[in-house]
Amino acid sequence: MKVKENENKGLNRRDFLGLSAIGLTGLTILPSYVIDGVRVAPSDRVLMGTIGLGRQALSDFRGFAGVPGLQVIACCDVDSVKQQRFKKTVEDWQKAKGLAPRCDTYEQYEQLLERKDIDIVEVVTPDHWHALMTIHACQAGKDVYVQKPLSYTIRESLKMIRVAHDNKRVVQVGSQQRSSKEFQKAIELVQAGAIGHIEKIYAKVGDPPKPLDLPAMPIPANLNWNLWLGPLNDGKIVYNSDLAPQITLDPVQNETLWGAWRWYLETGNGYTADWGAHMFDIAQAAIGMDGSAPSEITPKGYNGTQYMTFKYQTGVVMTEQPYLEDNPGAQGIKFIGTKGWIEVARGYIACSDPSLIPAEIAGRRPQPRPAGPPAQRPAGQPAQNRPAPTQAGLQFEISSPHMQNFVDCVRSRNKPIATIEKGASTAITCCLGNIANELKRPLKWDPATYTFIDDAEASNHRLMHYEYRNPYTL
Numbered sequence: 001m002k003v004k005e006n007e008n009k010g011l012n013r014r015d016f017l018g019l020s021a022i023g024l025t026g027l028t029i030l031p032s033y034v035i036d037g038v039r040v041a042p043s044d045r046v047l048m049g050t051i052g053l054g055r056q057a058l059s060d061f062r063g064f065a066g067v068p069g070l071q072v073i074a075c076c077d078v079d080s081v082k083q084q085r086f087k088k089t090v091e092d093w094q095k096a097k098g099l100a101p102r103c104d105t106y107e108q109y110e111q112l113l114e115r116k117d118i119d120i121v122e123v124v125t126p127d128h129w130h131a132l133m134t135i136h137a138c139q140a141g142k143d144v145y146v147q148k149p150l151s152y153t154i155r156e157s158l159k160m161i162r163v164a165h166d167n168k169r170v171v172q173v174g175s176q177q178r179s180s181k182e183f184q185k186a187i188e189l190v191q192a193g194a195i196g197h198i199e200k201i202y203a204k205v206g207d208p209p210k211p212l213d214l215p216a217m218p219i220p221a222n223l224n225w226n227l228w229l230g231p232l233n234d235g236k237i238v239y240n241s242d243l244a245p246q247i248t249l250d251p252v253q254n255e256t257l258w259g260a261w262r263w264y265l266e267t268g269n270g271y272t273a274d275w276g277a278h279m280f281d282i283a284q285a286a287i288g289m290d291g292s293a294p295s296e297i298t299p300k301g302y303n304g305t306q307y308m309t310f311k312y313q314t315g316v317v318m319t320e321q322p323y324l325e326d327n328p329g330a331q332g333i334k335f336i337g338t339k340g341w342i343e344v345a346r347g348y349i350a351c352s353d354p355s356l357i358p359a360e361i362a363g364r365r366p367q368p369r370p371a372g373p374p375a376q377r378p379a380g381q382p383a384q385n386r387p388a389p390t391q392a393g394l395q396f397e398i399s400s401p402h403m404q405n406f407v408d409c410v411r412s413r414n415k416p417i418a419t420i421e422k423g424a425s426t427a428i429t430c431c432l433g434n435i436a437n438e439l440k441r442p443l444k445w446d447p448a449t450y451t452f453i454d455d456a457e458a459s460n461h462r463l464m465h466y467e468y469r470n471p472y473t474l
Contacts, residue, residue: 044069046407049118051109051133052125053077053086055255056147060124063400065093067407074115076106078224081247107224109133113140120410123147126261127268129230131156131474134171135163143170143410148277149269150423154431155465157424158450159474164420172406172416173423175281179402181361182349183282186342190286194356196339198287201318203279203333206271208437212264214240231468234266243267273430275331281426283333287316290422292447293429299436308433330366431463
């Protein structure tokens with residue numbers, strides 16, 4: 001099925017089910033195969049399709065490639081050049097393992113979901129696509145690994161939970177810190193009362209999004225920009241290479257920056273969600289707020305408030321502020337209790353009582369970055385953005401306990417470590433912070449009913465829900 005350049009082919013669920021079949025000849029039928037001398041039976045095989053093929057997908061593939069019995073056999077992206085890069089990466093791995101190379105490419109994710117041989121789908125797209133793709137994948141009988149944050153809006157998260165439950169799907173959110181030993185230890189110690197009753201939490205994540213201020217650029221022939229936009233209905237969103245970074249295959253030139261859609265309120269939720277989906281996530285897990293959310297949210301600057309503040313019904317207060325005095329930009333968490341404190345970040349954990357931290361997971365305290373001129377970036381690129389490493393010499397099969405946990409649960413039908421309910425809880429907290437920031441005043445939220453208390457303006461905010469662009473519906 002050929003798609004015209006930049007033609008809107010977004011489909012609702014009814015349209016999706018009505019697509020003409022691509023036929024059995026389009027399916028990848030794999031017998032039992034041998035990897036590194038170990039035969040994997042068809043009953044143990046898990047076949048995956050990846051939707052969204054940017055730099056995060058490449059990174060995730062390295063983790064999935066290390067899961068025994070899993071194979072990526074299809075991929076989808078609105079950028080045809082990224083399709084070919086991902087296809088080559090997967091097929092190079094297959095060849096290295098003595099497997100017949102096969103990774104089919106698609107522009108429309110509905111076509112990938114129609115594949116009967118695909119067991120699981122990974123959604124690695126910009127956040128505004130997470131909800132529809134996850135919902136349709138669940139309805140198509142696929143289990144889903146969806147990158148964090150779970151959703152762009154609050155109502156999307158709630159709908160995703162319902163659909164996953166109704167279709168009895170395993171959904172793992174890509175908040176991989178849940179599977180990291182240092183964060184698991186921090187949660188364990190807090191919940192065991194090792195530092196007493198928790199009174200405060202410092203969670204450093206970064207700034208909220210800012211208004212989109214990028215100039216319009218010509219749309220590349222390899223990019224279906226209309227499909228990239230999908231349900232977004234703000235007519236002021238124009239194509240700019242910062243939003244959807246371009247790559248080349250000959251010569252090889254990969255992304256030099258993360259997609260800047262993250263940093264603009266029309267297309268993303270800023271560091272509030274980008275890193276809040278990690279640090280707020282761990283904080284809420286530790287204090288027993290999985291599946292819940294703060295009840296009071298106060299934005300930075302309101303009546304002299306120095307930091308964005310979240311207050312929970314238990315009385316615990318979490319502020320978005322530095323957790324290391326000498327390294328204020330480092331993302332991480334500090335739990336402050338009546339008997340001591342715990343600091344935790346990626347590759348680091350420390351406690352006021354050092355005997356509580358096993359030496360093998362203590363790691364190294366994050367160090368301030370050396371002073372120097374800012375890295376060069378395209379015009380209009382936020383200074384917050386960070387350069388990408390090169391893909392030269394891509395290393396396969398990086399051990400990923402988070403992805404292994406997901407595939408294990410696909411096989412066992414048990415709940416994964418980062419369930420959709422937990423991901424929704426964290427995504428809602430991130431949205432609440434951004435709504436309070438945009439309205440520039442405190443909000444009161446009822447975590448039991450998922451509603452604002454006596455606040456019509458907040459209830460109608462776009463991050464509660466926005467009207468999808470035709471023909472998309474939630």
